Structures are given as C-alpha cells and as structure tokens.
Amino acid sequence: MVLTVLLCTLLVVSTTATEPELRPNIVVLIADDLGIGDISCYGNDSFRTTHLDRLASQGALLTHHLAGATVCTPSRTALLTGRYPVRSGMQEARHGPVVVRNVPGRAGLPADEMTFARALRDAGYRTQFVGKWHQGWSCERWEDQCHGPRGHGFDSFFGLPFSLMEEGEDGPVSQRRDEPLLRHVLPELMLADPQPPLRPGDCHRAAAELAWRLWLDTINQTDFRGGSTPRANWWGHTMAVEKFLNYQLVRDSTVVDWPYQLAGLTQRLVAESERFVASAARDGEPFLLVHSFLHPHTPLFTAPEFRGVSGHSRYADNVLEMDWAVGRLLAALDAAGVADNTLVHFLSDHGGQLELVGPDGQREGGHNGVFRGGKAQGGAEGGLRVPALFRWPGRIAAGSRVEVPTSALDLLPTLLEALHLAVANYPDPAVEHCGRADGLCACHGDDVRRLDPPRLFDVQADPAERREIPSEQVPVAPSQMDQFELVVPRAELLPWGQLHKFRGADFDMHGLHKWWENGGSCGVVPGQCEEYGR
Ligand SMILES: *[C@@H]1O[C@H](CO)[C@@H](O)[C@H](O)[C@H]1NC(C)=O
Ligand SMILES: *[C@@H]1O[C@H](CO)[C@@H](O)[C@H](O)[C@H]1NC(C)=O
Numbered sequence: 425m426v427l428t429v430l431l432c433t434l435l436v437v438s439t440t441a442t443e444p445e446l447r448p449n450i451v452v453l454i455a456d457d458l459g460i461g462d463i464s465c466y467g468n469d470s471f472r473t474t475h476l477d478r479l480a481s482q483g484a485l486l487t488h489h490l491a492g493a494t495v496c497t498p499s500r501t502a503l504l505t506g507r508y509p510v511r512s513g514m515q516e517a518r519h520g521p522v523v524v525r526n527v528p529g530r531a532g533l534p535a536d537e538m539t540f541a542r543a544l545r546d547a548g549y550r551t552q553f554v555g556k557w558h559q560g561w562s563c564e565r566w567e568d569q570c571h572g573p574r575g576h577g578f579d580s581f582f583g584l585p586f587s588l589m590e591e592g593e594d595g596p597v598s599q600r601r602d603e604p605l606l607r608h609v610l611p612e613l614m615l616a617d618p619q620p621p622l623r624p625g626d627c628h629r630a631a632a633e634l635a636w637r638l639w640l641d642t643i644n645q646t647d648f649r650g651g652s653t654p655r656a657n658w659w660g661h662t663m664a665v666e667k668f669l670n671y672q673l674v675r676d677s678t679v680v681d682w683p684y685q686l687a688g689l690t691q692r693l694v695a696e697s698e699r700f701v702a703s704a705a706r707d708g709e710p711f712l713l714v715h716s717f718l719h720p721h722t723p724l725f726t727a728p729e730f731r732g733v734s735g736h737s738r739y740a741d742n743v744l745e746m747d748w749a750v751g752r753l754l755a756a757l758d759a760a761g762v763a764d765n766t767l768v769h770f771l772s773d774h775g776g777q778l779e780l781v782g783p784d785g786q787r788e789g790g791h792n793g794v795f796r797g798g799k800a801q802g803g804a805e806g807g808l809r810v811p812a813l814f815r816w817p818g819r820i821a822a823g824s825r826v827e828v829p830t831s832a833l834d835l836l837p838t839l840l841e842a843l844h845l846a847v848a849n850y851p852d853p854a855v856e857h858c859g860r861a862d863g864l865c866a867c868h869g870d871d872v873r874r875l876d877p878p879r880l881f882d883v884q885a886d887p888a889e890r891r892e893i894p895s896e897q898v899p900v901a902p903s904q905m906d907q908f909e910l911v912v913p914r915a916e917l918l919p920w921g922q923l924h925k926f927r928g929a930d931f932d933m934h935g936l937h938k939w940w941e942n943g944g945s946c947g948v949v950p951g952q953c954e955e956y957g958r
Contacts, residue, residue, distance in 0.1 A: 447710040448816065449766040450544065450839060451701075451757070453750060454503070454714065456496065456556060456587075456721040457799055459776030459790030460811050462743055466793065471734040473743065475751030476813065479770060483815030484824040490831045491774040494807030495800050496558050496587060497523035499773045499832065500716075504539040504559070504576065506836030512537055513901035514559075520906030521659045522800060524560045527585045527670045528917035531904040532560015532571025540836040541712060542577030547843060550709045552700045553578040554693050555716035558587045566919040567677045574676065578714070582696045584684070586670040588721045636915040648908050659911050669913050679919050682926045686725040689718065694749045698756040705760035715753060719746035722780055722788050739788055767816040767842060771832065775799050775807040816842075849873035 460466050463473040465480035492502020495516065498509035509515045512534050516522040524531050533539075545551045553573040560571030573581040648658045661669065671683035697715045704711035720742040727745060734740030750770065757763040776790015777799035789798070797804020812830070814820055848858050848865050849872050858865040865871045880898070881889040904910045 446843060447548075448842060449704070449710055449757075449762055450549075450712045450842075451753065451766055451768045452712075452714045452835070453753065453768070453770040454500070454555075454716040455746060455770070455772040455811075456717055456719060457774070457777055457790055458720055458743065458746075458772035458811065459792040459798065459806070460772070460795065460809055461791035461793030462720070462740075462776060463747070463811055465813070466811055468791070470736050471740050471744065473747040475747045475754060476770065476811075479750065479754065479768065479815055480813050480823075482817070482822050483768070483813055483820045484826050486812040486814070486826045486830055488827060488829045489771065489810055489812035490808045490829060491772070491810050492832050494774045494798075494802065494804075495522045496556075496773055500559060501533055501537075503771075503773070503832045503835055504533070504541070505537045506540070506833050507537070508833070510900045510903075511898065513904040515903050515905075517903035517906030520903065520911055522905065523587070524558055525659045525905070525911050526913040527561045527672060528566075528913045528915070529560070529911050530563060530914065530917070531907070531910040532562075533576060535563075535570045535575055537576070538836075539576045540839050541573075541714070543836065543840055544712045544843075545577045545579065548710065549712045550704045550707075551578045551712040552580045552697075553583065553714045553716065554581075554697045554700070555583040555714075556587050556718055556721075557581070557583060557585050557716070561585045562917050564916070566917060566922075569677060572677075580676055580700075582675050583673070583693065583716065584718070585672060585674055588718050588723060589666055589670070633915040640912055640914075643912065644908060658908075672919070677919075679922045679925070686723070688727065689725070690745055690749055691727060693718075694752050697753055701753075701756045701760050701762070705762045715749075717746050717749065719743065719749075720790065724782075724788055737786055738782065739786075739790070764817045767814065767819075767839075769812070769814050769835070771812040772810040774810060778806075847873055847875060 461468055463476050464471070465473065465477045465485060491499045493499040493509055493515065498514050498516065501507075501509040501512060501514040505512070513531075514524075514533060541551050541553070557573055559573075559576070562568045562572060563570040569575040572585065643658055667683040672679045673681035673684035673689075693715070697713055700713055701711070720739055724738045724742045726738075726741050730741050730745040730748070732741060734744050754763070754768070757766050757768070775792045775795070775798045778789055778792070778797075778801075780787065780789035782788045792798050792806030792809070795804075795806035795809055797806035799807050801807045810832070812832075849870065850856055850858055858871055880893045880895065881891070882893060883889065
C-alpha cells in the first residue's frame, strides 16, 4: 500500500505502454545516526548542508519517511530486504546486543534473504557497496561472506564489515579478568601467523584457537550462564579487543587496513565510489552504488579541513564533512554524464542518539527536530522518522514534497518497480499465458498487472503457486542476537593467512580517542595505505 503511494507520489511523468524497459542507475546514500533535524533542507538553520539541500531542490523531500528499526543492524536489514527484521532474526534481543556484535561471529543477514542488490545484479546491474555494512560477515570461514555484501548481491565491496565504535564501551563491565588472554596472548599468536598458504597443523593457529576456546568457555560459564543472573553486557569488549576483532577495512575479502586509520577514511571511501561510477559509466553498464557513510556516528572524526567549519559543534562539522561527500558523489555522476539517468536516494538509517555527550560536555548525537525520542528508543517517532530524499531528473518533480507516510521497507519494491517488474496479465485467469498472437508477453503496459497487496507463495512446498499464504502467517524468526553461539567471536572466522601483514600495527593503544586524534594507524606494511596516497 505504502509502496504504491511512494511510487505514485514520486513518479510525476508516467510511463507509457510503448516505452522500453528503464534501466536507471541507482545510488543509495545512507547516513549513520543522522537526525531529521540535522540538515538545513529539513529546517535546521544553525548551519547549511548545501549539497543535500541541492539534492532536495532537484527532487523530492519526504517528510514522513520511517526507518525499519531504530538501531543500525535491523534498520539496514529492513532497507536491504524490504522485510521486517523479525523475519530473519536480525531484531534486537532481550538478553543480547542490539546489533550484530562481532565480525568473526556467526550472526548475520541469512544467505537466503533477497536484497535489492541481488535483484538488480540479476537484472544485469553492476553492483558495489562502499562503507559501513554491519549485517554480519561469514558462516564457516572469513571468505565465505554468507552474511557479507558479496553474499548479498554486491559484486564488490570496500569498507567496514562492522561499524565505528565509540570508546564508551571500554567500561568496567568489559574489564573482565580473562581479558588479558585475548588482549595480549592472541594478538601475539595471530600476528605470528605465517605467510599463506597455511600449513596444515600450523602450531600458531592451533595455539591461538586453544586460547580462544578457553576465553569463550570462561565467558560462557561466568558471564553468560553463570549463576541465576547472567552478567549484563557479556558481549562487551575493551577497546583494544574491539579493534582486534572488528576494525578491519576490507576490499572484497582482503583486509587492507587493520585496525583501520580514521584519518582520511571519508575521503578514501568517496574516492572508491567515484572510481566505481566513472568505470561503470565508461563501460555503459547500469549500476547500483550503495555508499554507506560512517558519519555522523561517533567517534566524530573529521579531516582537518572540516574542523570548525560549522561554527557550531564537532557533530555539525561531521555532518558537513558528510554533506561534502554527498556533493562529491553527485559531481561524479555529473562528470560521468549519467546524472539524468540516475535515481539518487539519500536517507538516514534511523534517528539521532540523544544520550551522546563528549568528555567536554558537548552533545555528540543528532537532533530529531520536534519529534520525541531517538536512536534505540523503540517506537518513538524521533528514532524512526528519518530524512529521505529522492532525485530522478525528468521523473520526480524538482522541489516536490511527499507528506504521506512512506517506509524504508519500500525501497526494494520501489526500485524493482522502477525497472517495470510486475506479473503477467492473463486475459483469461484460467489459462496461464497472456494470449498474444506473437507468443511473447511484454513486461510492461497492458501485458502486466500490478498487485496490491503482493501475493506470497511457498514455492518449495507449493511449486505450482496454488495456495497463497496469508501475510499474517509469515513466520517470525527468534533474534540471533541473544544466542551466545551466534554472537561470540570465533577464531575460525578470522581472516587467517592475512594476519601477518599487520604485525606491528598498534592493537594495544589505550582508548580510541588517543587513536583517532593520532590519525589512526596504517600498520607497517609498505603500500598498505597507498590507495589514499599515504
Ligand atoms: C541543527 O543541528 C544541530 C546538530 O544536531 C543541533 O544541535 C541544532 O539544535 C540544530 N539547529 C536547529 C535550529 O534546529
Ligand atoms: C556454552 O556452554 C554450553 C553449556 O555448557 C555448551 O553447550 C556450549 O557449547 C558452550 N558454547 C560455547 C561457544 O562454548
């Protein structure tokens, strides 16, 4: 229903039956934790987000767009799949973390979920994901990416399997007595991992896996199941361990920086997307680019040239660096000559986080306008109602506003409709062919029929599509996030054979603040940071 509203409201120039199938390029820009009150096209006059304002003036601004959830992992699941996260166990858990917690853990977007990337790739699109993923990574070994972008329809990936993390996690809860094992012993063992190919029975790896086993057993017994009240936050880590487990910058399946440097990371991700747009446009291939910003999630790192530009706050400087990046990506579409044939969608994954305050008392979370609540606050409007813009020149009226409720869950079907996908329209419902004299149905015009609501069949149990499933019978999967076995990091899921490259990289710094103030670390391998000219 909402989908139809979204599409009908957006498409002002209706297509005719004789028009050939459309193959617009698609660019989806996802902000991380940005509030609806943080950008000037939504009324914030404390500073100007000029590039987002321009995008809004060239397309449609949605005033009532709702995220699928109020924290990152489930909201992005909803966006990618068009399904509520409870369908795939990606929702928050009662006794576990609210999001996917470990890159080398087993929780993640199930391999059999359909994503808009997979649908577009199957329709002949070149697909790339750049930036923060946070949908889990692998099942049996690092490279399988059963939960990763490459397992979900993206030909290529450059970014963070996980998310930025603030130093607040480095609290007393995670200072458990067994931590030194992981903090000191494992890095030593793992960084001693020999050059590939690994020899069977390699003793470093065996020793590391044994130490890891002991560590997991301790958490399992004392923190997770121990006593009548399991300790809260059993999944927490110290920052050093966090970086060791979860701070990889990855190209496809190759770790290129670990722990990744924050300095210049925004620019590095933008450069990647620019290259992708230029190359797909040059080859004349329709493309899907998802650019998932690290901004304005904490820690609020910005390149030196953006510090103080807002005249407002560190948070606003961060928003303006993101706005600059949006401008660069729009310019890349112009330079490649594809802007007119590209549908650009910008949105935030959910509302701003109201509780975040820096050490100096400055607020570090987003502003949700007049709406109550924010990130991680259940159904409160401020956590769900997000800024959302669509631009598709000639098809979406410039400067339009959509004021009816719309949903991030509608992106997948909306994109597919933009390609004119629908079901064949049989003139005689009893005879399942479209009855054209030339024998071939067309995928548009009178030959197709739009379904409202869509119909659902279990094609395994019911391959002939005879028994429609009432939508209220669609099963709900229990959350993966409070299942110890799925959440905890596992030695076998680390990128073995790639670790030796990062020997000497600083996994042992005290706290993230110091780390990012120092510009992060590139590690010691020559050429490791060369993509960004360092
Ligand atoms: C603009 O956004 C900043 C950052 O979230 C916020 O502190 C400020 O209150 C907002 N200003 C207005 C006028 O809404
Ligand atoms: C945790 O403990 C339970 C019960 O003793 C055991 O079945 C399970 O395999 C353990 N899990 C891990 C990951 O060690």
